[in-house]
Amino acid sequence: MDLKKGTLRQVLLITDGCSNQGEDPVAMAALAREHGITVNVIGIMEENSPEYLHKGLKEVEDISLSGGGVSQIVYTAQLSQTVQMVTRKGMTQTIHGVINSELQQILGKDSTIEDLPPEKRGEVMEVVDDLGETMDLELIILVDASGSMEKKLATVQESLIDLSISLNSRMGYNQFALFSFPGKKDDTEKLIDWTPQLNSITSAFSKLSSGGITPTGPAIKAAINEFTNRRSKRRLITGDDEEYIEGSGF
């Protein structure tokens, strides 16, 4: 696969607890990974939130593990910096994974970057850094809009604008889309269609109606569909046979 031409496809899931409706989100994350989509997860916690919410956050780690991504549990105040770090690490990890699987084709089944001597590893890392900086990125952000999230949405909004500052400082091209779950009518609602800048976000969250259910699994599935449709649509229009990075190899 030609890495230089590829686009990184990542999902960033922001939630504060347990899913309670629809498909198992861990399974949906595994499915995403099969599509070459990496799922990164941020679990938001409040300093004095009740115990049962803390338990729900175990799901956060499970989803990212099965989605080949990175996860982090964080207090609301540290959200901005965490959002950008998780996204960045998720991208690096995806590229790292692809390079690992290429290495395995050359060097054998059990070889990873870690098995190379430090000097060679340094050269590989420069390639990973290069790609992370220059590759195009398609990012779907899934925001949990269930009742318990209501007070945190202002902070989420701020952190996403901050993320846009970080990603738009990269050399590569970015496209963002923003979904919330549950939506007004369906499990998932598209709040912002694909855009290179996240500034338009300010008005998006005012439209949210926080409800009692948390359909995390269906939301991940909706993100997979969005990526798949987008890809086939683009192929139809431009005949573009663009390669996507597969987040496998872990």
Add this chain to the structure above:
Amino acid sequence: MMMKNTSKGQVFKLRAGERITGKWHRNEYSIIRELGSGATGTVYLASGRNGQVAVKTGHDSMAIISEVNVLKHFSRVQGKILGPSLIDVDDFVHGQQQIPFYVMEFLKGETLFQFMKDHKPEWAGILLVQLLTDLQMLHQAGWVFGDLKPDNLLVVGPPHRVRWIDVGGTTQVGRSIKEYTEFFDRGYWGLGTRKAEPSYDLFAASMIMINLAYPQRFEKRKDGGGQLKEAVKNSSMLSPFQSVLLKGLYGKYRSAEEMRNDMVSVLNNKGTSRMSAPPAKGQRTASRSGQRVKKKKKKRAVMFETVLLGSFLFIVYLFYLVSQSM
């Protein structure tokens, strides 16, 4: 803040007296004590074949290797050393795990805050000048430090000299900053992008001064830019440097050298005005005006003489330090 990296092993600590041997280069290091730890790993003081060294181990081999890459590039920069020099890179086996580490020069010094506790406030400006001198060289070599903050600076010596450690955020000019800390990040304050360019570091350098004046730091309010301006104005430690710091914060300097030169001239003027208490005209010629006052009358109070001598020595010392950093 710990990042949960789903493909990596867990954190562990080495104990004093433990020995580690590199798998590839077979060098042995004996751990003396922990120096500190952070997001990427833990740094130990250790003794190697050629004396004391600092050993950094990490749980994330990608992060360790990219720091090594940066340190390698530094050693290629001609002339002065920027950051600790790189000595060795290897892995050691610990139980079932293979742990990456690198070995660098041990910098013996105090953190910026420790140092400032025991020294006069005028040191802050001098250390900033030294820092700007190094930044100028770094930028010329095509790099931006990125995660510039008091934690990542040590004051070594005497003669006292600021040195930086932890190059984890160091980024090639034109790319996006690899690692940053919100208080020192212009993006957070709404004063610019996270593109690696000299002005990114100059913002952080100004914030370091603000942090020295406000050790507790403070949270951002709506208008970040206006808030920082107020913070500078309202501090007696910072207000003499107001014009320089504000230009640094607002991205008005094109190079570290420009900011350094402005800083030096403020420091020079500051010394003079303190020496000749009555309004003096030639504010710039520090030592000359000092001598003139001295000759004038023998009967001046001893007190004044002492103060005068003190500040004269201070100015000489200041010039010495500034020239040191050139």
